[in-house]
Amino acid sequence: DAKTTQPNSMESNEEEPVHLPCNHSTISGTDYIHWYRQLPSQGPEYVIHGLTSNVNNRMASLAIAEDRKSSTLILHRATLRDAAVYYCIRPNNNDMRFGAGTRLTVKP
Amino acid sequence: NAGVTQTPKFQVLKTGQSMTLQCAQDMNHEYMSWYRQDPGMGLRLIHYSVGAGITDQGEVPNGYNVSRSTTEDFPLRLLSAAPSQTSVYFCASSDRVGEKLFFGSGTQLSVL
Numbered sequence: 001d002a003k004t005t006q007p008n009s010m011e012s013n014e015e016e017p018v019h020l021p022c023n024h025s026t027i028s029g030t031d032y033i034h035w036y037r038q039l040p041s042q043g044p045e046y047v048i049h050g051l052t053s054n055v056n057n058r059m060a061s062l063a064i065a066e067d068r069k070s071s072t073l074i075l076h077r078a079t080l081r082d083a084a085v086y087y088c089i090r091p092n093n094n095d096m097r098f099g100a101g102t103r104l105t106v107k108p
Numbered sequence: 109n110a111g112v113t114q115t116p117k118f119q120v121l122k123t124g125q126s127m128t129l130q131c132a133q134d135m136n137h138e139y140m141s142w143y144r145q146d147p148g149m150g151l152r153l154i155h156y157s158v159g160a161g162i163t164d165q166g167e168v169p170n171g172y173n174v175s176r177s178t179t180e181d182f183p184l185r186l187l188s189a190a191p192s193q194t195s196v197y198f199c200a201s202s203d204r205v206g207e208k209l210f211f212g213s214g215t216q217l218s219v220l
Binding site: 031032034044046049087095096097100101 | 150151152153164166167198200202205207212
């Protein structure tokens, strides 16, 4: 039980913004929300994580709902290299479980 | 820093053989974990450790053993390999549970 819900797949056009949603309705007040991505034939890589307020880094932005029951990963301008599986994760007691993630396809 | 190092990168086993997948990190991380990823699927947690001497089961622990005698190393042992254990295995570590995970490059295991 990964305790997060994501759409199986999404499509985007190149150079357009992408909003990847995640529901985590049972999250506790101290659990961080993490996003990782996995490019084809590679291991997972960290994207971003946050607790309450919105977070930005060079890869993406993370918008966290005020009630913390959902969040959205924002890629501001998708490129072909952003095509990957994106995983939204929250700690599960003492472990970090990945679900199936969202497969993002970027069309030229 | 080398980060998280996994060996070997590739391994072929016969059914019933045993082997150990090695994982080492040089970041003094307390939390380490093992995942497996079957073709076209997401990662599933096998075992994890929150510190030296402490290990616990994840989602799919059957057929695997782990130990954590040092902070740096977290080996994964396959007791009697089965074709169902054919998968890519990833080791990961973080400063503490819930912090940013650093992943190794993976071990591709085939059991014939």
